[in-house]
Amino acid sequence: MQITRQADYAVRAVLRIARLGENERLATSVIAEEENIPLPFLAKIVSQLSVKGIVDAMRGASGGVRLARRPENITLLEVIEAIDGEIALNRCVLNADGCPISSVCAVREVWCEAQKELTLRLSSTNFADLLKRQEELDREAAKESVGEPA
Secondary structure, rough: OOOOOHHHHHHHHHHHOOOOOOOOOEEEHHHHHOOOHHHHHHHHHHHHHHHHOEEEOOOOOOOEEEOOHHHHHHHHHHHHHHHOOOOOOOHHOHHHHHHHOOOOOHHHHHHHHHHHHHHHHOOOOEEHHHHHHHHHHHHHHHHOOOOOOO
């Protein structure tokens, strides 16, 4: 199982937007350039995130994108599922009736437990946590680039 490139871009875009002040907006062209995301692809992603209530997008000269909620109220799972839909390690996890052997399948039990652990981890990781860690990594990288020990 692998999240799509589109979901990865969405996560990176939301993390970048989370760096803004509360009333600030950022142009999608700036996000695209800074995060190395193709602009047409990002426009589609922003639209999907907007529909799901994760970002607020405005067109025009004073427009741009900002988070629709505080970073601590947006989870990694929510962003991924806004783009990719519900995460499933295997189709039987979401629909046991779709598999004729699901009631007697030992592997399905493993898929279901792994699914539960994955969604718990992703739903307990919010963008305030990710932003804090990103800022730590940025400081460490800045120290290393000027020759200071990390």
